Amino acid sequence: MSQTSLFQDDTSQSDAPATLAAGQVMRVLVPYPVDKAYDYIVPPHISVQAGDYVCVPLGNREIAAVVWGEACGEVNAAKLKPIISKYDLDPMPKAHRDFIDWVANYTLAPRGSVLKMALSAPAGLTPPKPARGFCLPHGMEDIIRKGLSPQRQKVIAVMADGQTRIAAEIADMASCSAAVVRGMADKGLLEEVSVYNPAPCMHPDLNAGRADLSEGQQMAADEICDDLENGRFSVSLLDGVTGAGKTEVYFEAVAKAISMRKQVVILLPEIALSNAFLERFKKRFGCAPALWHSHLTPAQRRTTWRGVAQGDTRVVVGARSALFLPYKDLGLIIVDEEHDPAYKQEDGVIYHARDMAVVRGSLGKIPVALVSATPSLETMLNTWEEPYGTGRYKHLVLESRYGGAQLPDIRVVDLRADKPDRQCFLSKTLVDAVAEKLEAGEQSLLFLNRRGYAPLTLCRTCGHRMECPRCTAWLVEHKRSGRLHCHHCGFHNAIPKNCPSCDDIDSFTACGPGVERIFEEAKTLFPDARIMILASDTAESNEEMKALLAKVINNEVDIIIGTQIIAKGHHFPNLTLVGVVDADLGLKGGDLRAAERTYQMLHQVAGRAGREKDKQGTVILQSWMPEHRIMKAMAASSHAGGRDEFLSVEAHEREVANMPPYSRLAGIIVSGREESLVLDVAKALGKTSPQGMTEEGYLINTLGPAPAPLARLRGRYRYRLLVRADKKINLQKAIAHWVNGVKVPSTVRVYIDIDPQSFL
Ligand code: ADP
Numbered sequence: 001m002s003q004t005s006l007f008q009d010d011t012s013q014s015d016a017p018a019t020l021a022a023g024q025v026m027r028v029l030v031p032y033p034v035d036k037a038y039d040y041i042v043p044p045h046i047s048v049q050a051g052d053y054v055c056v057p058l059g060n061r062e063i064a065a066v067v068w069g070e071a072c073g074e075v076n077a078a079k080l081k082p083i084i085s086k087y088d089l090d091p092m093p094k095a096h097r098d099f100i101d102w103v104a105n106y107t108l109a110p111r112g113s114v115l116k117m118a119l120s121a122p123a124g125l126t127p128p129k130p131a132r133g134f135c136l137p138h139g140m141e142d143i144i145r146k147g148l149s150p151q152r153q154k155v156i157a158v159m160a161d162g163q164t165r166i167a168a169e170i171a172d173m174a175s176c177s178a179a180v181v182r183g184m185a186d187k188g189l190l191e192e193v194s195v196y197n198p199a200p201c202m203h204p205d206l207n208a209g210r211a212d213l214s215e216g217q218q219m220a221a222d223e224i225c226d227d228l229e230n231g232r233f234s235v236s237l238l239d240g241v242t243g244a245g246k247t248e249v250y251f252e253a254v255a256k257a258i259s260m261r262k263q264v265v266i267l268l269p270e271i272a273l274s275n276a277f278l279e280r281f282k283k284r285f286g287c288a289p290a291l292w293h294s295h296l297t298p299a300q301r302r303t304t305w306r307g308v309a310q311g312d313t314r315v316v317v318g319a320r321s322a323l324f325l326p327y328k329d330l331g332l333i334i335v336d337e338e339h340d341p342a343y344k345q346e347d348g349v350i351y352h353a354r355d356m357a358v359v360r361g362s363l364g365k366i367p368v369a370l371v372s373a374t375p376s377l378e379t380m381l382n383t384w385e386e387p388y389g390t391g392r393y394k395h396l397v398l399e400s401r402y403g404g405a406q407l408p409d410i411r412v413v414d415l416r417a418d419k420p421d422r423q424c425f426l427s428k429t430l431v432d433a434v435a436e437k438l439e440a441g442e443q444s445l446l447f448l449n450r451r452g453y454a455p456l457t458l459c460r461t462c463g464h465r466m467e468c469p470r471c472t473a474w475l476v477e478h479k480r481s482g483r484l485h486c487h488h489c490g491f492h493n494a495i496p497k498n499c500p501s502c503d504d505i506d507s508f509t510a511c512g513p514g515v516e517r518i519f520e521e522a523k524t525l526f527p528d529a530r531i532m533i534l535a536s537d538t539a540e541s542n543e544e545m546k547a548l549l550a551k552v553i554n555n556e557v558d559i560i561i562g563t564q565i566i567a568k569g570h571h572f573p574n575l576t577l578v579g580v581v582d583a584d585l586g587l588k589g590g591d592l593r594a595a596e597r598t599y600q601m602l603h604q605v606a607g608r609a610g611r612e613k614d615k616q617g618t619v620i621l622q623s624w625m626p627e628h629r630i631m632k633a634m635a636a637s638s639h640a641g642g643r644d645e646f647l648s649v650e651a652h653e654r655e656v657a658n659m660p661p662y663s664r665l666a667g668i669i670v671s672g673r674e675e676s677l678v679l680d681v682a683k684a685l686g687k688t689s690p691q692g693m694t695e696e697g698y699l700i701n702t703l704g705p706a707p708a709p710l711a712r713l714r715g716r717y718r719y720r721l722l723v724r725a726d727k728k729i730n731l732q733k734a735i736a737h738w739v740n741g742v743k744v745p746s747t748v749r750v751y752i753d754i755d756p757q758s759f760l
């Protein structure tokens with residue numbers, strides 16, 4: 001419908017008085033990068049309340065938006081357009097609208113941009129078209145059918161509950177193909193009916209695979225369930241080594257929430273985790289959870305979004321964006337691997353999903369469980385009692401590994417003493433250990449968090465380094481593809497024959513190792529071993545990755561060479577040795593959280609070793625600085641206190657340096673294609689930046705501008721400023737006031753990153 005015809009058709013428009021009272025005019029927030037909610041007239045045939053999903057005209061488009069409240073004061077009706085229609089859906093709950101306002105205020109992102117994350121599948125606003133569904137013909141369930149194939153019998157068993165399901169769902173539940181289901185319908189064994197594509201995860205079975213919890217597990221679960229029952233906001237840190245039984249504990253709380261007809265969201269840092277996790281969930285609850293991540297099909301997004309908004313979908317397992325779905329009645333939030341850096345969204349609305357989960361919990365009066373074997377310092381600080389911490393979070397600790405599997409034995413190899421051969425990267429100690437495991441028929445993991453063959457390609461003749469033409473970054477050689485890749489922007493090209501600088505032929509040499517190079521070395525050392533690389537670019541698809549992981553589990557591989565993709569969540573029963581090729585890797589670069597991150601990563605990788613009861617795991621860390629406190633802490637972490645010792649030292653260092661979590665930071669990133677314009681804006685910001693003591697006597701200061709470590713990214717020049725403030729300061733207010741005062745040309749962008757995690 002065009003704009004003009006819309007107005008001509010709408011009788012309320014022509015008869016409208018010059019001014020309208022509140023109630024006849026509503027504020028509507030649109031999912032566009034604007035902060036303001038616009039006023040719209042409510043036509044007489046529509047009745048709306050705050051939270052309703054509506055269609056409104058904007059410019060010459062018609063868009064889905066949300067009613068935010070009544071218009072304040074008198075408005076001039078002549079300038080306003082009417083709401084076109086209301087969608088047939090329950091309103092977005094107030095807690096969720098408050099959440100959107102809160103996130104926008106905190107991150108300094110426009111409210112409309114935050115709303116867009118909630119309206120992430122607008123197709124879900126309208127009901128889907130009916131699909132082919134199947135149910136058991138009446139009376140059929142009692143007939144025991146002779147001669148039916150086991151597959152068909154399984155389908156009958158699944159459908160005996162009388163529900164109507166689509167072929168894919170039945171196939172999933174009966175572990176057969178959809179063709180089996182359709183074949184049965186052709187034979188009259190199933191009746192075909194038309195159904196609306198059901199929302200995912202509508203009927204989890206609370207007792208399908210319930211474990212008998214240990215006493216410690218039960219106590220932890222009770223703490224969360226108690227808050228759930230009483231509609232209380234709380235944050236619990238569920239803390240315990242890998243395998244301690246944390247997942248089983250929060251599943252108990254999930255079951256409780258479902259039994260109360262509430263919805264649950266389980267956040268996971270990466271989709272890599274979800275294959276193993278999905279199976280686990282299915283075993284526990286008899287059906288798959290609803291998934292939410294960036295690789296869903298439009299149809300999946302649509303049904304899941306609608307299921308969530310209508311309250312039919314009980315459990316969502318998803319990446320950080322799942323937190324923003326408009327749950328009709330959210331009752332519990334789980335943040336698994338709460339320390340994971342992947343919870344930080346670095347573009348668009350820049351937010352930390354773990355922190356925002358706590359906010360969502362508080363606004364909705366619901367318990368939040370943060371789960372980790374290596375909690376972040378921020379979270380730990382909130383569990384420590386005053387004066388060491390804030391004492392705001394409950395600390396639920398699961399002491400040992402469930403079922404008594406041993407913690408691995410951790411050794412640090414001093415690479416200065418036990419030096420690998422030239423152009424090699426594995427020490428004798430590590431090579432011997434791998435050989436021993438091969439002998440014993442057990443698996444080894446060589447961990448190196450670097451894809452490709454070599455991180456740097458250098459001309460031996462003139463020293464020229466191969467760099468990305470668009471980024472301040474070296475190109476990484478990938479032997480398999482025969483190319484040089486930029487890991488920042490995706491740029492790649494063939495490895496040139498001649499050096500672009502001195503034109504010498506075949507003068508390139510590889511510096512440093514990536515997983516492909518370790519593969520080569522391992523192949524030379526153990527020519528008969530079955531060796532596999534596992535990195536994010538090893539598999540083309542999720543299915544392929546699944547197949548590779550299955551090979552590891554089925555013992556078809558002896559040595560795995562892997563990046564962080566393998567560090568998390570997986571359980572490889574026959575893996576008893578983990579060798580960390582470069583334990584110092586994460587310590588370079590001087591990041592605020594470098595030590596903490598390295599510790600978490602090493603700890604997590606170490607947790608892959610010896611997860612079975614009867615097998616002792618060994619972890620070997622290769623380091624050039626074994627005296628570093630991280631290496632010491634790792635070596636000590638075979639005993640329980642090691643981690644906490646490390647964390648208290650880390651806390652002390654941050655406190656002395658007046659760094660987060662003892663102060664607050666904000667990063668300001670100025671970027672653009674024309675360096676002089678970027679620099680102008682950066683300098684102007686530098687001139688007016690907040691410095692010194694506030695009126696209330698709190699300290700705030702700003703460093704920079706300086707070129708960012710990644711001074712060019714995708715062809716854009718980047719400058720950074722860093723604000724540090726006492727925790728009592730209203731940082732957002734100070735920054736908004738400051739940044740809004742500087743004129744920015746349209747080709748330059750200024751990003752504000754509150755609580756930055758990355759300093760690149
Ligand atoms: P975490 O989440 O701490 O790594 P999990 O919950 O995954 O630990 O538990 C580790 C293993 O022990 C899993 O295979 C899980 O099924 C099993 N497990 C945990 N608790 C129990 C229990 N109470 N009864 C039986 N098996 C359990």
Ligand code: ZN
Binds near residue numbers: 468473489491
């Ligand atoms: Zn690049």
